[in-house]
Amino acid sequence: MGMTISEKILAAHAGVDQVVPGEIINAKLDIVHANDVTGPVAIKEFEKFGVDKVFDKEKITLVPDHFTPNKDIPSAEQSKILKEFAKKMEIKHYWEIGRVGIEHCLLPEQGVVLPGDLIIGADSHTCTYGALGAFATGVGSTDCAAGMATGEAWFRVPESLKFVFHGANFQPWVSGKDLILYIIGKIGVDGARYKAMEFAGDGIRALSMDNRFTICNMAIEAGAKTGIIEPDEITLEYVKARAKREYKIYKSDPDAQYEEIYEFNSAEIPLQVAFPHLPENTKSVDEASGIKIDQVVIGSCTNGRLEDLEVAAKILKGKKIHPEIRCLVFPGTQQILLEAMRNGWIEAMIEAGAVVSTPTCGPCLGGHMGILAKGERALATTNRNFVGRMGHPQSEVYLCNPAVAAASAIRGEIVHPREVVNYG
């Protein structure tokens, strides 16, 4: 019987020829990951195992990105726990401020996560790496601790859902963000609970890696265990320049079993906006048109990559951000920031009146550097708009892609980018 890419990766890491959905397996891990929020809790649990070293110091990644540069004394203490553990265990993949970036932008960029890998991360958006054709899933700190100690984890083999996009003729400004918001709007925030979401079709194959990362990043927002895309030439080109170890390409068999196959016509998908307080509350941008906002956030592990900054910068270039709007830009990594700077995009954004931050999760989780007051409303390229996500419990977050965010920053209210720039 044919297997999906997810099943093949799980089977290979469990050392068996075949797995079927529902089966519980124990599998070997290629990467175990944690950040400055989940890492300290994982380290505390790790210490309870009474072992004096991690299973493999090259296969653990520790990324201080949520509250860094440390926002206050308690967060500085958390970061310190992470740093000291990294030093003591001689963890190879640890980055200090100045080299660190948002975990899910940084690890693919640095070639640390690769196609065919089996990855657990103590962060729900670990599923981002599925864009490389890896099986990557978020776990809690205790699972992470066990992974760091043993290099293994148990998994329930998930059923797979397939999402096929027909045609590469997307509407102007439509991006990976719109496709995934559209899907979540259709199936709901628990529509893929416990399952693997596989994205396919010539619509997906036409997308850049940056757009594919955005799609897989938000699989968790439909409750999925992972999002995954078969590697192709675009994947390989991205990976070749970065990989420092071997990797393996897996593809789904033609007769692989899917619990459900959803098919979409790419040309029919309009720009999306998710209304508070769930990512499933999606409407087309035209239906959101005219909603007043106080803050625009461009960045995060969802949309803080180079192409995201490019789109935003090109819209903002030569224009002015609305006088009453705060527009905050959060590049995903130092390298992205540097390249955007070399291309003149950072300059364009600052001249328009935006503030550009160091790479950090910052306001995405209501952590720091851009918190909302009571009654304020943000339009953000992040992935969650839960109650209180970006600040006061009575603030609101709307989600969209970087083009809609940038155009709306100029107008002071949600608009379709065509209202602000000529598409040509």
Next chain:
Amino acid sequence: MAKAWKFGHDIDTDAIIPARYMNRSEPEHLAAHCMEDADASFAKKVQKGDIIVAGKNFGCGSSREHAPIAIKAAGVKAVIAESYARIFYRNALNIGLPILECPEAVQGIEAGDEVEVDLASGKIENKTKGTTFQARPFPPFMQELIKAGGLVPYVKEKMKNA
């Protein structure tokens, strides 16, 4: 007396423990802000042994283990929901917060009802209304994990035998 606290569908991890409090990870600190963005008075009023009753997809969102830790440290004895988000489900069992899946019980329990839960059998009794419900048993792999007392002792045991 175990009192039921009732919440709706899709209660996310930001509602259970807002990220603004996650610059620290001590259980008592997290407990003081438990459920704050769903019910600001919860952390002050909840009594040891109370039970949370919620709709579908409880614990969706982030992977923060801080969420089940906050609930456990607030004194909550168990959570009964129609269904759970995947990572929360794993995390709760890994840290020893009992969670039961039982849509019928969720329908049949109102806020403030006195509820008794027998974790071993999965029997849920609504004493106020005089009704009983049977929760779905844990899948076998989870039973094994629970028998060991959570993931840490489970792994410790395995490593000893390796």
